[in-house]
Amino acid sequence: MSSLTDRYLAATLRAVPAPRRAEIADELRASIADMIDGRTDAGQDRETAEREVLTELGNPERLAARYADHRLQLIGPAYYLAWRRLLRLLLATVPIAIGALVAVLDAVDGGSVGSAIGVGITTGIEVVVQVAFWVTLTFAVVERLSLPLHLPRWTVDQLPEDRPAGRGVPLADTAVSIAALVLLIAFLPWQHFRSWVRDDGGDHIPVLDPALWRFWLPALIALLVAEIVLQVARHRAGRWTWPLVGAKVTLDLAFAVPVAWLVLTDRLLNPEFVQRVDWLRDGANLDVVYTIALVAVVASLVRNTVAIAAQARRRAA
Incomplete structure (x- = not known):
């Protein structure tokens, strides 16, 4: 075969496990040859037929993933909904709570109001990044290891109640309510250690x-x-x-x-x-x-x- 097919085979085989390369090479080479012969028998010249066949097969890395049974997504459909649900819950609560707590502690340590707000916002953003990264990494590892989540099976009883939009x-x-509660929690130790009234x-x-x-x-x-x-x-x-x-x-x-x-x-x-x-x-x-x-x-x-x-x-x- 021409160097075009050889290059396609080489690109495909680089992404498959070494023990299976010879087997996949023979199978894929034979499939390409059959597809080219089918087009040339219909009157198409060989060079054009070869180019169209390889184009039809698509990206060699994607083809190699199919042969090697490799997933081409970070988190697949089996785990995606659980990942999204957990991530939404954590992002709606954890950054706000920690950001508010850090802001209060900064104010307690003598920082200005502007400094406390800035530190709180910066910390909240950092927590968003950390939560998103570690939750996604955890689910990606679970996906690769095919670990069961043992989630309850979906039933029609879980359908949300029909209620008007809005x-x-x-x-x-919810975020404001949680932030207020966090500030109240933070006030209790603050008033003990950083009261505005001092003794002699x-x-x-x-x-x-x-x-x-x-x-x-x-x-x-x-x-x-x-x-x-x-x-x-x-x-x-x-x-x-x-x-x-x-x-x-x-x-x-x-x-x-x-x-x-x-x-x-x-x-x-x-x-x-x-x-x-x-x-x-x-x-x-x-x-x-x-x-x-x-x-x-x-x-x-x-x-x-x-x-x-x-x-x-x-x-x-």
């Missing part, structure tokens, strides 16, 4: 009673983390379902009741902090602060419960 939960709303030795005086770290503050942080998970679940569901409403009300009560009890028993604020702030040393002013805090907790609980219950009832109708 009634889902916007990603921006220059040490920071915690705003909240340090004794609360024995149980109450870790418990409240755990509830806030659970609230983040709930916000993600609401976004995936596209609305407030009644089970989600029940979970939300339970979390709100579990958070509000201890806070209200701490306020009523005068155990929330650090006594040393109160003594260092002139305005708070007046018992009447401290009572005003506690009253406002208590009203805010109760009002927030009632407002959230009524609002989400109304949304669930309206969307279920």
Whole structure:
């Protein structure tokens, strides 16, 4: 055969395992010869027939992949949907949470507001890249090793409910809610180590009673983390379902009741902090602060419960 066919064979065989090259070379050479003979028997000159046959066979690397059973995609259809679902979930939550946390820590360390925002945004972008890279790499390895994911089999029960367009939960709303929760979580250790009030030795005086770290503050942080998970679940569901409403009300009560009890028993604020702030040393002013805090907790609980219950009832109708 001409050098054109030889070059095509050489390009194809370079991309197949060495033990199979001789077998594939004989098979492919014979196939090319038969295809060329078929065209020349129909009256086509041999040079044109050869060029058209090789063009029809296509890219030799693609042909070699078929012979060697190599995948030409990073993530195939068997794993693509799981990869996309996980990547969307992580990108919607992890960069925002870590970016907000880093911004708060930068501010705590004495950085300006602009510096904290810049560091938070930069960190968020870096986290986006890292999450996308490692999730994709993991699925690519799983694809190459043909490892089973053991995902539940799809059924018609998984079909989304028929609802008018625009009634889902916007990603921006979920992101803002999660960012606010992350900032609240970050505030709890921040007020302990970086309070704006200092003692005579220059040490920071915690705003909240340090004794609360024995149980109450870790418990409240755990509830806030659970609230983040709930916000993600609401976004995936596209609305407030009644089970989600029940979970939300339970979390709100579990958070509000201890806070209200701490306020009523005068155990929330650090006594040393109160003594260092002139305005708070007046018992009447401290009572005003506690009253406002208590009203805010109760009002927030009632407002959230009524609002989400109304949304669930309206969307279920």
